[in-house]
Amino acid sequence: MKIYIPLDSVAVALGADALVAALEAEADRRGVAVQIIRNGSRGMVWLEPLVEVVSDAGRLGFGPLTLADVPGLFGDLGAHPKALGLVEDLPWMKGQTRLTFARVGVIDPLSLDDYRAHGGFVGLDRAKAMSKAQIVAEVTDSGLRGRGGAGFPTGIKWKTVSEAAGDQKYIVCNADEGDSATFADRMLMEGDPFCLIEGMAIAGLACGATKGYVYLRSEYPVAIRIMNDAVRIAREAGVLGPHFDMEIRVGAGAYVCGEETSLLNSLEGKRGVVRAKPPLPALQGFMGRPTVVNNVISLASVPVIMEKGAAHYKDFGLGRSRGTIPLQIAGNVRFGGLYECAFGLTLGEIVNQIGGGTASGRPVKAVQVGGPLGAWFPPSLFDTPFGYEEFAGKDGLIGHAGLTIADDSTDMLAMARFAMEFCAIESCGKCTPCRVGAVRGVETIDRLARGDTSAIPILTDLCNTMKLGSLCALGGFTPYPVMSALTHFPDDFARSKEAAV
Amino acid sequence: MLDSSAQTDRIAEILTAHRGLDGPLLPILHAIQAEFGHLPQVAIPQIAAALTLSKAEVHGVISFYHDFREAPAGRHVIKLCRAESCQTMGADAVAGRIKAALGIDWHETTPDGRVTLEPVFCLGLCACGPAAMVDGRLVGRCDETLVAEVSE
Numbered sequence A: 001m002k003i004y005i006p007l008d009s010v011a012v013a014l015g016a017d018a019l020v021a022a023l024e025a026e027a028d029r030r031g032v033a034v035q036i037i038r039n040g041s042r043g044m045v046w047l048e049p050l051v052e053v054v055s056d057a058g059r060l061g062f063g064p065l066t067l068a069d070v071p072g073l074f075g076d077l078g079a080h081p082k083a084l085g086l087v088e089d090l091p092w093m094k095g096q097t098r099l100t101f102a103r104v105g106v107i108d109p110l111s112l113d114d115y116r117a118h119g120g121f122v123g124l125d126r127a128k129a130m131s132k133a134q135i136v137a138e139v140t141d142s143g144l145r146g147r148g149g150a151g152f153p154t155g156i157k158w159k160t161v162s163e164a165a166g167d168q169k170y171i172v173c174n175a176d177e178g179d180s181a182t183f184a185d186r187m188l189m190e191g192d193p194f195c196l197i198e199g200m201a202i203a204g205l206a207c208g209a210t211k212g213y214v215y216l217r218s219e220y221p222v223a224i225r226i227m228n229d230a231v232r233i234a235r236e237a238g239v240l241g242p243h244f245d246m247e248i249r250v251g252a253g254a255y256v257c258g259e260e261t262s263l264l265n266s267l268e269g270k271r272g273v274v275r276a277k278p279p280l281p282a283l284q285g286f287m288g289r290p291t292v293v294n295n296v297i298s299l300a301s302v303p304v305i306m307e308k309g310a311a312h313y314k315d316f317g318l319g320r321s322r323g324t325i326p327l328q329i330a331g332n333v334r335f336g337g338l339y340e341c342a343f344g345l346t347l348g349e350i351v352n353q354i355g356g357g358t359a360s361g362r363p364v365k366a367v368q369v370g371g372p373l374g375a376w377f378p379p380s381l382f383d384t385p386f387g388y389e390e391f392a393g394k395d396g397l398i399g400h401a402g403l404t405i406a407d408d409s410t411d412m413l414a415m416a417r418f419a420m421e422f423c424a425i426e427s428c429g430k431c432t433p434c435r436v437g438a439v440r441g442v443e444t445i446d447r448l449a450r451g452d453t454s455a456i457p458i459l460t461d462l463c464n465t466m467k468l469g470s471l472c473a474l475g476g477f478t479p480y481p482v483m484s485a486l487t488h489f490p491d492d493f494a495r496s497k498e499a500a501v
Numbered sequence B: 001m002l003d004s005s006a007q008t009d010r011i012a013e014i015l016t017a018h019r020g021l022d023g024p025l026l027p028i029l030h031a032i033q034a035e036f037g038h039l040p041q042v043a044i045p046q047i048a049a050a051l052t053l054s055k056a057e058v059h060g061v062i063s064f065y066h067d068f069r070e071a072p073a074g075r076h077v078i079k080l081c082r083a084e085s086c087q088t089m090g091a092d093a094v095a096g097r098i099k100a101a102l103g104i105d106w107h108e109t110t111p112d113g114r115v116t117l118e119p120v121f122c123l124g125l126c127a128c129g130p131a132a133m134v135d136g137r138l139v140g141r142c143d144e145t146l147v148a149e150v151s152e
């Protein structure tokens, strides 16, 4: 009997490790031989822990599995109360276009044989036969844009580093993933670590870099363990070596260290303060050398682009948002998780059709797209198609493609206050609009909460100052959640003095 | 608890093990904290000397990051996610009940040294919030019953 039980953080947080122990004990008791494989997650969080039993017809899913459901796995599988049928046939799986996440949840994350059997290293092998300029051109032609938030074309960044003079260049993977509602980087690293390693190795070839770093946040213990194991295995197999090697570096709980220049300072062992640009990290990055800084998903999308060709990737999407995007649907949602599809679904389709509305069953009030620096969207904007320009056109951003769904019990003034509070806690302190503005922002919103509506123009003004005067997008974009809350939900800010007391 | 010369020796070993890394300070601080549960005062001059930094520079780095602590935590550490997705699932109310049950606020330790309560901003469990980490163990859809898990 061959059984898959995810090692993904979500599955573990919902009891997967205890299931493994129970399954082994039950198998022992019955004298049945079972092989348990710890896979990544399929991304259907409401079904986790999702256990899969291999059958002649394919992989049969059971979930969300509890300890009481374990003995049933040794009986009539069709009659099991948690039986879901073939996992591949579930609507959530069938609706997706899994390019970057094709292997996540499917393979044993630490098996190089599994990785190769599912198309792994085809892209790297192809890249090895190409010139630096050809690899850069392929990535540029794919239309891939940075998935870390800013949406900068990946190929153009690589071209700058590739053509920069320097005896030592670096590929730095930004795995700081600090935004609420995002977990695509985590799932990829836990479920298909070799894919990220392959993407970084291709970036190394394209740019003439022989050393890579993954800056991985400390809040992700499972991802840290899997990535370290994967690097060791890849090194033993000669995939990594003197030609290109890499290290996993662990962050220390600072949100701002996801900002690329702050990240580089942190990687150098300094305080994670933001650097003024220019110089661009592409020219003077880690240790002052030319450096690519890319998000996990940007880098992990490169192998499939090299494997299937730029045109294949570019065929998906809309407008200037090409390819696929792993949506992370979170918060108060019925069907939460990771859903990879071409750009272009409307926000309403994502929230209501894929996400199934709220978990509480109450009406959706607002959706924050793009993490703590992203705008809150009301249902009246649910026709906005998911794309970089489309969201910018509605005074929002897609960021790292995380969506927090909130029901009608949510107080938008409280959410706006939180945005300012978060900025104040996480500001690196280098620029005044962010460091001081965020503190003033909390105070101003507290005045509103006390029914002092004369504070509204002050808040608007403050947001403008932060937007225009901050050194990086922490202070610069905190106005997005604040102003969108104020604009779309004015009632939550118009508290009568009596009600506020 | 190690005496201070044993501490110094162990820190020296950690420093040696990180020789050759580019930008070794964060890995060193993590390793020392993993060893002692916090960053003992004696470590700062030792690190500074090994990396040719000033003590103030080392201290400046330590104080910048939320993860590093200069005093020991309680015997158990509960980290509760305060970020947006978890808030939409009632994280604030859960945090309030946990604080009341323990009688402490964020960043505080119970007087008996049993539990420290820390906020965390996202554990990547945003579709099964409220999320928590109890002594390094991840918990999804948590509530105040977490407190029972750290009773002694």
Ligand SMILES: Cc1cc2nc3c(=O)[nH]c(=O)nc-3n(C[C@H](O)[C@H](O)[C@H](O)COP(=O)(O)O)c2cc1C
Pocket (backbone or CB within 6 Å): A145, A146, A147, A148, A149, A150, A151, A152, A154, A174, A175, A176, A177, A178, A179, A255, A256, A257, A258, A259, A260, A261, A293, A294, A295, A296, A298, A299, A472, A473, A474
């Ligand atoms: C406050 C702040 C936090 C950020 N956090 C992240 C992060 O966690 N992960 C990430 O990839 N990019 C983050 N970014 C964006 C990076 O600065 C940078 O644009 C990105 O790493 C570039 O990679 P990409 O082009 O592949 O997206 C953040 C930016 C800011 C201003």
Ligand code: FES
Pocket (backbone or CB within 6 Å): A179, A180, A181, A182, B081, B082, B083, B084, B085, B086, B087, B121, B122, B123, B124, B125, B126, B129, B130, B131
């Ligand atoms: S928002 Fe709480 S785990 Fe992400």
